[in-house]
Amino acid sequence: MNQAPDMLELADGRRIAYRFTPGTEPAIVFLPGYMSDMSGGKATALLAEARAMGRACLLLDYSGCGHSAGDFAEGTLSRWRQEVLALIAVHGLGRIVLVGSSMGGWLMLLVAQALAPGRLAGMVGIASAPDFTQWSFTAAQKAELVAGRTIYEDNDYGPEPTPTHPRFWADGESNRLLGGTIALDCPVRLVHGQQDEVVPWDVSLRLAERLRSADVQVTLVKDGDHRLSREADIALIVRTVLALAAVA
Numbered sequence: 001m002n003q004a005p006d007m008l009e010l011a012d013g014r015r016i017a018y019r020f021t022p023g024t025e026p027a028i029v030f031l032p033g034y035m036s037d038m039s040g041g042k043a044t045a046l047l048a049e050a051r052a053m054g055r056a057c058l059l060l061d062y063s064g065c066g067h068s069a070g071d072f073a074e075g076t077l078s079r080w081r082q083e084v085l086a087l088i089a090v091h092g093l094g095r096i097v098l099v100g101s102s103m104g105g106w107l108m109l110l111v112a113q114a115l116a117p118g119r120l121a122g123m124v125g126i127a128s129a130p131d132f133t134q135w136s137f138t139a140a141q142k143a144e145l146v147a148g149r150t151i152y153e154d155n156d157y158g159p160e161p162t163p164t165h166p167r168f169w170a171d172g173e174s175n176r177l178l179g180g181t182i183a184l185d186c187p188v189r190l191v192h193g194q195q196d197e198v199v200p201w202d203v204s205l206r207l208a209e210r211l212r213s214a215d216v217q218v219t220l221v222k223d224g225d226h227r228l229s230r231e232a233d234i235a236l237i238v239r240t241v242l243a244l245a246a247v248a
Contacts, residue, residue: 004067005017005018005019005038005061005067006018006019006020007067008086008087008090010082010083010086014063014068014069014070014083015068015069015070016060016061016062016063016068016083016086016087017038017060017061017066017067017068018038018058018059018060018087019038019047019059019060020056020057020058020059020087020091021047021050021056021057022056022091023050023051023053023055023056023057024054024055024056025055025056025093025094025095025121026056026094026095026096026097026121026122026245026248027055027056027058027091027094027095027096027097028046028050028055028056028057028058028096028097028099028241028245029058029088029093029096029097029098029099029111030042030043030046030047030057030058030059030099030100030101030104031060031098031099031100031101031104031105031107031108031111032061032062032065032101032104033101033102033103033104033129034102034103034129034162035065035072035162036065036101036102036104037061037062037065037066037067038059038061038066039066040101040229041229041234042101042126042228042229042234042237043059043101044059045234045237045238046059046099046237046238046241047059049238049242050242053242055242055245056091056093058087058088058091058093060083060084060087062075062079062080062083063075063079063080063083072163072165073150073165073167074167075165075167075168076167076168076171076172077103077106077107077110077168077171077172078110078171078175079171080107081107081110081111081114084107084111085111085114088115094119095119095120095121095248096115096119096120096121097121097122097123097241097244097245097248098111098112098120098122098123098124099123099124099125099126099237099241100123100124100125100126100128101126101127102126102127102128102129102198102199102226103129103132104126105125105126105127105128105129105130105207106128106129106130106131106132106172106175106177108123108125108128109123109130109177109182109184110175110177112184112186113183120184120186121186121187121244121245121248122186122187122188122244122245122248123184123186123187123188123189124188124189124190124191124237124240124241124244125188125189125190125191125204125207126191126192126228126237127191127192127193127196127199127204127226127227127228128190128192128199128203128204128207129198129199129203130177130178130203130207131172131177131178131179132172132199133168133169133172133173133176134172134173134176134178135203137151137164137169141164142169145164145166145169145170146166147166148166149166150163150164150165150166151163151164152164156197157227177210178206178207178210180210181210181211181212182207182210182211182212183212184211184212184213185212185213185214186213186215186248187213187215187216187244187247187248188208188211188213188215188216188217189216189217189240189241189244190204190207190208190216190217190218190219191204191218191219191221191236191237191240192204192218192219192220192221192224193220193221193223193224193225193226193228193233194220194221194222194223194224195222195223195224195225196224196225196226197225197226198226199226201220204218204220205218219236219240221233
């Protein structure tokens with residue numbers, strides 16, 4: 001995918017990179033993970049399959065990530081939710097299937113809550129990580145963040161350490177969802193690897209329990225890691241998303 005992405009400029013000057021293919025609804029909207037972007041294997045495979053089937057599909061890079069302008073240190077779930085909703089609006093999308101990977105699985109829920117009733121056709125979470133600001137950090141790390149200091153952790157996927165900025169952490173803490181019922185009633189499919197070294201697979205089970213919807217299915221991939229980026233993993237995800245969109 002060598003062609004440069006399209007750009008949406010928001011009222012405050014943020015320029016958000018995206019790729020969109022028009023087609024039938026419900027449209028597929030893919031939300032990448034923390035410090036990730038729309039160039040990954042899962043996102044590009046979904047876009048290609050959607051295009052081949054004539055189904056609308058939207059990918060994006062959050063501000064400060066990928067091709068989008070901005071400072072990653074300013075990024076928060078609330079800020080990125082605003083960007084997703086702006087792109088949905090500018091393309092006039094009606095019914096939507098949200099697909100969220102890792103942190104994108106948390107953002108998926110926040111975007112879903114902001115959509116008008118009847119527009120959410122379904123959700124697919126991939127190693128979903130809701131509330132990870134609460135369960136993914138030690139007490140010492142939280143103390144640093146509360147004090148306004150950025151923390152850094154080893155990055156298994158690149159040479160630079162992974163930062164967590166105080167702004168992101170505080171916003172995440174204000175958007176926690178697993179403490180009560182998540183009032184969403186659409187069909188939901190959750191896929192999680194049992195060898196996930198980043199997000200424990202029981203987080204998807206907790207999410208399934210908290211969702212109000214009665215139509216929630218969890219698929220555990222016994223030898224799957226956090227990325228679920230092997231050919232078979234991506235095929236499973238694509239089948240799951242397209243099957244949900246087809247019946248929605």
